[in-house]
Amino acid sequence: MLAVLCPGQGSQRPGMLTQWLEFADESDFTAASHIEAWSQAADLDLVELGSHADDETLRDTKNAQPLIVALSILSWRIAQARGARIPQVVAGHSVGEIAALAIAGVISDGDAVRLAAIRGRAMAQAAAENETTMAAIVGGKRPEVLAALDAHDVTPANINGSTQVVAAGSTEAITALGENLPRGARLIPLSVAGAFHTHYMADAVPAVRNAVENLVVSNPNCTLLSNHDGAALHAGSQAVWRIVQQMTSPVRWDLCQEQLISEGVTHAIELAPAGVLAGLARRDLKGVATLALAPDNVADLPGFLGQEDNA
Structure with missing residues (x-):
């Protein structure tokens, strides 16, 4: 199929x-x-x-x-x-x-x-209208990643699979998230112009x-x-x-x-x-x-x- x-x-x-x-x-x-x-x-x-x-x-x-x-x-x-x-x-x-x-x-x-x-x-x-962006969060444990997003007022705009969540929010919040990721997770900035979805x-x-x-x-x-x-x-x-x-x-x-x-x-x-x-x-x-x-x-x-x- x-x-x-x-x-x-x-x-x-x-x-x-x-x-x-x-x-x-x-x-x-x-x-x-x-x-x-x-x-x-x-x-x-x-x-x-x-x-x-x-x-x-x-x-x-x-x-x-x-x-x-x-x-x-x-x-x-x-x-x-x-x-x-x-x-x-x-x-x-x-x-x-x-x-x-x-x-x-x-x-x-x-x-x-x-x-x-x-x-x-x-x-x-x-x-x-706002300074926003998106970033892929790769790796880490899913509950810990989602908790980190919530703590920084960032939205899980894409849940792409077992190992990737895309975070969206203010540029300031995404930057702060990148500095406080859970163990095993890394942040990859995306080439997009705003916090979509x-x-x-x-x-x-x-x-x-x-x-x-x-x-x-x-x-x-x-x-x-x-x-x-x-x-x-x-x-x-x-x-x-x-x-x-x-x-x-x-x-x-x-x-x-x-x-x-x-x-x-x-x-x-x-x-x-x-x-x-x-x-x-x-x-x-x-x-x-x-x-x-x-x-x-x-x-x-x-x-x-x-x-x-x-x-």
């Missing part, structure tokens, strides 16, 4: 789109033409951002979110052009949930990129709610998992409203991973810009084969999918 995983913010890096733009196939699919169309939907030059922007530019959430969603969708369409079929399960991390909506057929590709751009702009404006994002909700109200929505064509609780969503209307709700509530990727196991997933492909979710899967989803999709391993897809057929 195949799962497709869509990464979230923090996975972006300079030049991540460049090699993908070179892909074309016998059906006259061109990556560049898709990105140009999605650039109009996002009102951003995604080619420029994905090819030439520096770390600081990509850290800006209004740029990062639509670019990540566009690249995730693009990499899957390229995979489909090379034989990948509709997966049995799709899940996205944070803004990756928007890409997951498109992969599962709930909304169109263009609407997904447009929604990500609206979400990114709204969250950037909300983030500018916390109450700091409340002012961003109306713009995203308005955008969701105007979407053309279908029911998912596969099992679609929610970040909120790992539950499988079967109604498209429910799935898009979860995007609104999730802006101020934690990402429970640990529960998504548990549900992947419950669904019987044997193979997982993380879409571009890949690496983070595949790494978490290798740690927590024992026995599940993973592929972090990249331009240099697209040719490996038929073999990987063939393994899944025989699983």
Whole structure:
């Protein structure tokens, strides 16, 4: 059973789109033409951002979110052009949930990129109101880590698996937390511009709610998992409203991973810009084969999918 995983913010890096733009196939699919169309939907030059922007530019959430969603969708369409079929399960991390909506057929590709751009702009404006940030806390005992977050008035914005919690809060509080971590834990600052998935994002909700109200929505064509609780969503209307709700509530990727196991997933492909979710899967989803999709391993897809057929 195949799962497709869509990464979230923090996975972006300079030049991540460049090699993908070179892909074309016998059906006259061109990556560049898709990105140009999605650039109009996002009102951003995604080619420029994905090819030439520096770390600081990509850290800006209004740029990062639509670019990540566009690249995730693009990499899957390229995979489909090379034989990948509709997966049995799709899940996205944070803004990756928007890409997951498109992969599962709930909304169109263009609407997904447009929604990500609206979400990114709204969250950037909300983030500018306070000096906030996020950091991954790796290692340590989970109860001790959560107690340390609570003691410093920091929110566990993402619980990503057995060994990683992402803390979000004021920059001052995150700094203090880093100086008082439990034994065995370490803090890794994330390349994000604010305390996402916390109450700091409340002012961003109306713009995203308005955008969701105007979407053309279908029911998912596969099992679609929610970040909120790992539950499988079967109604498209429910799935898009979860995007609104999730802006101020934690990402429970640990529960998504548990549900992947419950669904019987044997193979997982993380879409571009890949690496983070595949790494978490290798740690927590024992026995599940993973592929972090990249331009240099697209040719490996038929073999990987063939393994899944025989699983």
